[in-house]
Amino acid sequence: MRAYDDLKKKPWWQQWLAKRVIALLVLASVAGFVVYYLAFASRKFEVIQSPSFDEKLKEVCEKPILPMLEYRGVQSFFQYLLHPDSDYCYSWVEFGGEKIPIPSQSERECADEVRKSKYACFNDEYKMTHDPCLIYSFDKDFDNQFERDMDMFSCEVHAFDVNKVKEAEHVQRTEFWKEHAWTIGEYPYDKPQEGGSVERRRSLDFITTALQHKQREIKLMKSDLEGREWILLRQVVTHSQTLDIKQLAVRLHIPTSVNMMxxxxRHEYFGKLYQVFQGLSCAGYKYVLGRPIRYYKGTLRIPEMTNQTYFPAYEVNWVKVKSS
Structure with a gap:
């Protein structure tokens, strides 16, 4: 109080100057606190800065392991999607899945309609029956059948699902089956949701570092993500030189809204998606299996593809081949 009274006795210009100095000191203190808080809050996401997908695409395609794919319009996308190298894998094993009868289908067609099943290529070079066996699963079904199958197959399974892993951020189901309340992202951050919750988005680099899988072989990466599977595939390309992922079993979705573009x-949209195919091929991933998901509603009618219709979702598989 005495200091304040003394200030009131000083000339007006000294009072004005003193008040400005005090205000600046207060602002500096607040700014310093904010900088410190942000630095502290971001420490849990400290990882080596990753290159962008575009940078890595250019790099891996300078010396492609498999022939560089050329984009020549929307037709290129569907030409690739509908023509896998179906002779490359001579042995397949199915995991997970649930048969869904559809009234409009014949008995034979219905027998082929399987929900969320995934195939793994069992060629000798992929050593699927050898230990150690590490599996990643993005988005899981309610019955956990894929994860149960892989656990029974003596694989170490890590499932990532922000919508179905609710007990904690990390849950131990069995000795070798763990679940994480994470989804894929281009970089690690928490996205606020309605109700005060957050969606924990994590890059592949962050995930493999946090789980101490950086130097380990991932035998199979499975995805039932809807929409974010393209982010996952871009992440595979981006980190293709530091992560050893042998097989990809992914559900691809194509929005029916492309009909109205x-x-x-539409040319630019499919060109962006096709870059993922280009990157996977350059990184040594051969496209070996593609099958439409028939129970999804809606069809794709692409004006550039006259008199043809396509399904809005496909189950697809890539396997990593050895570089020559």
Missing amino acids: SGES
């Missing part, structure tokens, strides 16, 4: 917008 202008020709130029």
Whole structure:
């Protein structure tokens, strides 16, 4: 109080100057606290800065392991999607899945309609029956059948699902089956959701570092993500030189809204998606299996593809081949 009274006795210009100095000191203190808090809050996400997908795409395609794919319009996308190298894998094993009868289908068609089943290529070079066996699963079904199958197959299974892993951020189901309340992201951050919760998005680099899998072989990466599977595949390309992922079993979705795009917008849209195919091929991933998911509603009618319709979702598989 005495200091304040003394200040009131000083000339007006000294009072004005003193008040400005005090205000600046207060602002500096607040700014310092904010900087410190942000630095502290971000410490848990400290990882080596990853290159962007575009940078890595250019790098891996300078010396491609498999022939570089050329994009020549929307037709290129569907030409690739519908023509896997189906002779490459001579042995397949199915995991997970649930048969769903559809009234409009014949008995034979119905027998082929399997929900969320995944195939793994059992060629000798992939050593699927050898230990250690590490499996990643992004988005899991309610019955956990895929994870149960892989656990029974004596694999170490890590499932990632922000919508179904609710007990904690990390849950131990069995000795070798763990679940994480994470989903894939281009970089690690928490996205606020309605109700005060957060969606924990994590990059592949963050996930493998946090789980101490950086130097380990991942025999199979499975995904039933809807929409974010393209982010996952970009992440595979981005980190293809530091992560050893042998097989990919992914559900791909194509929004039916592409029917309503202008020709130029559709060309650019599928060109961006096709870059993922290009990156996977350059990184040594051979496309070996593609099958439409028939129970999804809606069809794709692409104006550039006259008199043809396509399904809005496909189950697809890639396997990593050895570089020559």
